[in-house]
Amino acid sequence: MQQPYLEVVGISKSYPGVRALSNVNFSVRKGEVVGLVGENGAGKSTLMKILGGVTEPSSGTIRLDGRDLARLTVAESMRGGIAFVHQELNLFENLTVAANIFIGREPRRGGPLRLVDDGELNRRAQPLLRQLGADFSADTPVAVLSLAQMQLVEIAKALSLNARLIIMDEPTSSLTASETERLIAVIARLKSEGVSVVLISHRLAEIERAADRVVVLRDGKCVGELDKAAIHAETMIRMMIGRDLKTLYRVPAQPPGDTVLQLDGVRTSYRPEQPVSLDVRQGEILGLAGLVGSGRTELARAIFGLDPLKGGEIRIAGAPAAITSPRVAIGHGLYLIPEDRKRSGLLLDFPIRSNVTLASMDAHSRYGLVDRRAEEVSAEEQRRSLDIRTPTVAVKAGALSGGNQQKVVLAKWLSMAPKILVFDEPTRGVDVGAKNEIYGLMRALSDRGVGILMISSDMEEVIGISDRVAVMHEGRIAGFLGRDELSESAILSLAVGRLAA
């Protein structure tokens, strides 16, 4: 057996009051793909920070190329060939691909003038892109690339630094199914060239496919290691949460009622030539699946009045509604839980209390002045009913975990008697436990007669909780699938534009 390229032995890390890692062993061999899974807060990021040289372990040894070290500095980590591709990409969108890859290390010409040698820059970048099978050239501006392509740029940058281990943190959370496929192929390529990969992901299906070995963390401890043959999503989930995940789907309490939201030939500015028609009934969760770029978010924006309609009609409870702004939508009891909750859903610097009441100040004010007591009462009520984990509602929303932040976004709308809720990627960046709670809440809402439209790129989620699924392809509805017709392949074949069988 060949000696591991990188090994951490008995690593522990304590912060005041928290033991983030205790006695973790973790190793990576040359050309090996290691999956690292665990709920949020299990210690994955702490472990990665230690490998990146950002955080110093409290005890333990790091063995890099057979050398024992008590800790790594950032420079040592980089020299050792460790590179990161973070969930949030760090690219300069105003520069070209090549300029990004060689940022800070630009080839120069012109002697004392120190001009950038763009020709040489592109010549050096091109082979790296070819190596990854990229379908764009080195002089493309990053701004025009898709998220998946930008990720390749990050990987190319890592390779240009002679990376021997690339640590990818949730690389697929924003990718479509086909883009994910391509990333998995890229990982295989890296592996064949002897580059090791650590893949951190909540999406267990791709860990199953890409990883040679899986390490499961829970509460800062290494709770299991699975070899290729033993990698199964159910096993990983059981180890991650220490219990079996109930099957996701919860049967609605009653059959769906009247149509609450009807789109009749709605055209958005995104793809004005494609009319979209669908209806959401009371007590129903309609999943809206499709590839990224298929126009789902744009449709949601149009329904919520953020973008003007280019044609068609929206009917709410049977009556035509001219939704020209989010205010009008909210007036109809139609609320949006947006995809990017940190930017659009929440004011991170505001206390939970003010976030909950932000959209319903009328109900929480008298004579134009804010009624703080009423705010406190509403927010407390929501905190209890949604089980938002916080000591008080005066805590800033930004201090909460992803799952709890999402509950605050929900709380904002639940305090206002929703009729229709549009969820855009409801559980992105939310850990497994909180995910389950959010699914439970969605079903509880639909059982109270709310119509739910759920956009999701997470196949498990679409299949797991929708009563019915509409699949979008290039701006149009490619087809509808009933609960009993739901399968990954049925959704995918519609999403890529093949007609339903």
Next chain:
Amino acid sequence: MISRKDLSLLILIIVVGTVVAIINPRFLSPINLSNTANLIGLFGIFAVAQAFVIISGGIELSVGSIIALLGVLFIDLVAAGSLSPGLAFLVVLGLGCLIGLLHGFLVARVGLQPFVVTLCGLLIYRGIARYYTEDATAGFPFGASFPTLEWLVAGRLYGIPHSLIAFLLITAVMGVVLHRSVYGRHLFAVGKSEEAARYSGINTTRVVITAYVICCALTAVAAVFIAMYTRSISPSSHGNFYELYAIAAAVLGGCSLRGGEGSILGVVLGTVLLQVLQNLVNLLGIPSSLNFAVMGSVILIGVLADQQFSKRKAG
């Protein structure tokens, strides 16, 4: 409740005041205190005004020019006797609102950058003021007197200048608007994240326009007080750099130029500190040409200290 930032500002004011008083006891003489109070009142009104725009995430650079233009107009209307002082005040106030409406519209509706819009305002209003008076100094004719008006805006009550009283009244009302009203909540939300505010159904355009209207209307009030204080206005220099005093006071008082942060109390304290510093320059015999340099240095040190402090707290 007083925030940590405001408290440290208050302490700084007390320390600076004490030092000045020890070096030169004239600092505490009734006449000096009353003069300083008057200046605090005059500058405070438009500093509070500025804070509203800064909290919205914008900036209002035309304050000084508005003060010159509206001041000239006010004096002209009153001196010519064409309007009673009360009516002239309403006209000036109305013009202030119109200017604010225009700025707000260009920023929030048309989508121009606040810096650009109000920089153009700075040039335009100054130019109009100079053209209107043909670059001559506007003032009241010799011997003309308007006792009621003068008492109202430049008088004193038990030695307290009316400008300070007006400032405190305005501050109280605006404090409630900013910190207690639904509008204030919406303003902070829009300043913090316009997108999140819009997704919550807030009419962000109206919130921003209102901020500019409040700012320019209060600046119009300040213009009248300042015009009656100086009594003669040379349109090329009157109010020069006043926007910078306002921005400095707001920033010292904890407003972030990124928007969404700030407090009325902070702005008041910021104004007080600036005026105490001015006074310090005069009383300690520092050449008055160094005036701006002293102010700039103190602001820079204050902001640096604050940043170091918050970094340590975060780290």
